[in-house]
Amino acid sequence: MSHDVLNPTPEYLAFWRERHVCTLTTPRPDGTPHVVPVGVTYDPEAGLARVISNRHSKKVRNVLAAQEAHPQGARVAVCQMEGRRWATLEGRAVIRTDGASVADAVARYAERYGRTPSPNPDRVVMEITLDRAMGRA
Numbered sequence: 001m002s003h004d005v006l007n008p009t010p011e012y013l014a015f016w017r018e019r020h021v022c023t024l025t026t027p028r029p030d031g032t033p034h035v036v037p038v039g040v041t042y043d044p045e046a047g048l049a050r051v052i053s054n055r056h057s058k059k060v061r062n063v064l065a066a067q068e069a070h071p072q073g074a075r076v077a078v079c080q081m082e083g084r085r086w087a088t089l090e091g092r093a094v095i096r097t098d099g100a101s102v103a104d105a106v107a108r109y110a111e112r113y114g115r116t117p118s119p120n121p122d123r124v125v126m127e128i129t130l131d132r133a134m135g136r137a
Contacts (some may be wrong), residue, residue: 003133005089006047015087015137016042019113020080024051024126026062026093027074034062040078041108042089049078049089049128050105055097056122063093063126076128087135091128101125 003012022040025033036059041050053060066074073092080087096102105125110116117123 001134001136003135005091005130005133006044008044008133009137012087012133012135012137013042013044015080015082015085015135016040017112018082020082022078022080024059025077025079026059027066027076028062029065034058038078039109039113040080040089041105041112043108047130049091049130050108051078051126051128052102052105052109052117052123053126054120054122055095055124060095060124060126063095067094073129076126078128085135085137087137088133089128089130090132091130093126093128096125096127101127 021037023035024038025035028034038051063074073094076093077088077090102123102125106117
């Protein structure tokens, strides 16, 4: 079932506000998918999903490599599921390193997941400009 990225149903949005481990799929340089567990926050007002990470992680390197070929960002997907409920968000990801973007993403993560991550000077945020949402929530 398709959803409006900017105007999700209340049930879909509520599902994205529950505490769930998600998956992030990024493209490797050879085009194969790299799938890893992550925490994700969804901001429908801005049309964004955010994932915090270490700048040296494979997922960040994959996005940076893809950005070289596609300056608008790497095509990625985040997904979560619980029983018969599932939700996927897709879009173009870029890596943000500025302090304000990282702090905002950490605050959003802390709100959704109920804990503030330990300080990390190598933390970055993967910012995904969303263009597709689907699922059954």
